[in-house]
């Protein structure tokens with residue numbers, strides 16, 4: 001117990017696995033998009049996982065505190081470093097430089113299946129030119145992939161479905177499932193309900209529950225009338 | 232109501248030390264990102280375009296339907312002193328980004344500081360709700376109602392397929408980030424924290440430290456939040472966070488029981504030693520202060536200090552931060568002066584009035 005560093009240490013902590021070490025892996029929200037989750041496992045399952053102590057892949061001696069999962073073109077790779085080696089590599093810890101979410105997003109965009117002509121420039125050209133531009137704010141796709149930020153809400157329209165792979169990577173999804181604005185989203189609300197009802201109708205027909213199917217068919221008709229009237 | 236009120240007192244709504252599971256969950260925060268249609272996002276906007284957004288939002292703030300929700304005040308970043316902004320950041324009422332980097336940035340604060348609406352940060356609007364204890368659903372209910380008030384009078388950028396459109400693709404869809412601040416000393420002491428943090432990242436959640444200077448995290452405080460915003464409903468996002476957090480709470484309680492049964496003397500020694508130091512030290516660094524306050528907080532939760540209120544520790548988390556210490560002193564302080572002042576503030580607050588008299 002000499003020197004300031006060891007001045008305060010929990011009696012239960014072993015050297016090298018202090019809270020601070022652990023934190024370097026998690027503290028920076030900018031790193032969050034490194035953790036891609038294909039699927040939400042049940043909480044119980046995950047908490048059933050045993051101890052998670054492993055050594056650094058680089059030096060093999062210090063405990064690994066930074067765990068990075070990357071999914072590139074569907075290939076999942078996991079790397080584990082101690083804080084020191086991660087710093088030496090200067091690769092992950094964003095506090096060390098200007099490596100931030102922008103770089104991460106840029107990385108994603110470059111590995112996008114739509115643009116994966118990394119080895120095939122022709123393919124890249126034909127599917128999604130970096131010159132694609134938002135007509136409202138003027139932001140190009142190339143600029144977007146550098147900054148990781150949209151310029152205006154119309155960028156979403158102009159870049160269109162080509163953004164699907166990016167959203168799939170970040171969120172595991174491409175479609176909004178949540179709240180719809182009360183005032184301006186009236187039609188959308190009805191349309192969404194209609195969609196759900198039509199799916200339910202198909203299901204009931206498939207399972208030969210015709211009474212329920214008839215009931216849903218009536219509700220669909222009522223909604224369709226409502227849409228007609230409001231036009 | 233005035234600016235003074237917001238910056239003079241370290242006390243703010245989220246640190247009340249009450250609410251469900253407040254022995255472990257210190258506070259709940261929910262943020263809703265919204266943007267206006269036909270206005271470039273703040274990063275690309277010119278000064279006059281950004282000013283236009285502030286003007287439109289202020290109009291809603293002055294409207295009758297907003298008045299029904301309580302008393303709100305709009306503060307413009309350009310009209311605040313650097314130390315005043317720092318205090319608002321330390322109370323978590325505004326983000327460092329809004330304070331330092333925004334152009335035409337502003338915030339609308341509710342009288343009790345439970346609601347803050349950030350204007351021209353990364354998105355045009357960021358509605359934040361901050362509650363004490365474990366109150367995720369309550370926070371969403373409050374935030375969603377404020378959202379409705381704005382939506383009635385502003386044209387939101389909303390897309391049928393992508394939902395609420397945001398500047399950063401990581402926020403699109405629901406635009407919500409819900410998070411809770413957890414105090415997990417026993418899981419750290421029993422070295423289970425690695426395993427648990429690892430597991431949380433596997434269920435779509437993010438954990439980060441709190442009040443660390445630079446990259447440091449101190450005081451056994453962890454902020455747990457959702458990262459997926461697209462393809463899940465708000466209810467599912469909140470339920471997911473709720474169920475993971477509930478598991479962590481159970482594990483922290485079990486770890487506390489375990490320590491009490493198997494390491495009683497070391498545990499008590501640690502807690503009372505920290506109490507002794509905090510009530511007698513003449514100078515203390517912020518990192519050590521946060522660690523020892525964590526010990527005392529645990530002691531309070533375990534019933535060792537019946538006269539001490541957890542609220543006091545929550546408040547000290549803010550009032551011992553550099554910005555607040557300096558605001559309170561009315562001048563810039565050197566590191567040594569801050570350490571000295573920090574020790575005094577803690578001493579005075581921890582030794583309760585009854586013990587003095």
Ligand SMILES: [Zn+2]
Nearest residue numbers: 056059082085
């Ligand atoms: Zn290493």
Ligand SMILES: [Zn+2]
Nearest residue numbers: 134137152155
């Ligand atoms: Zn645009």
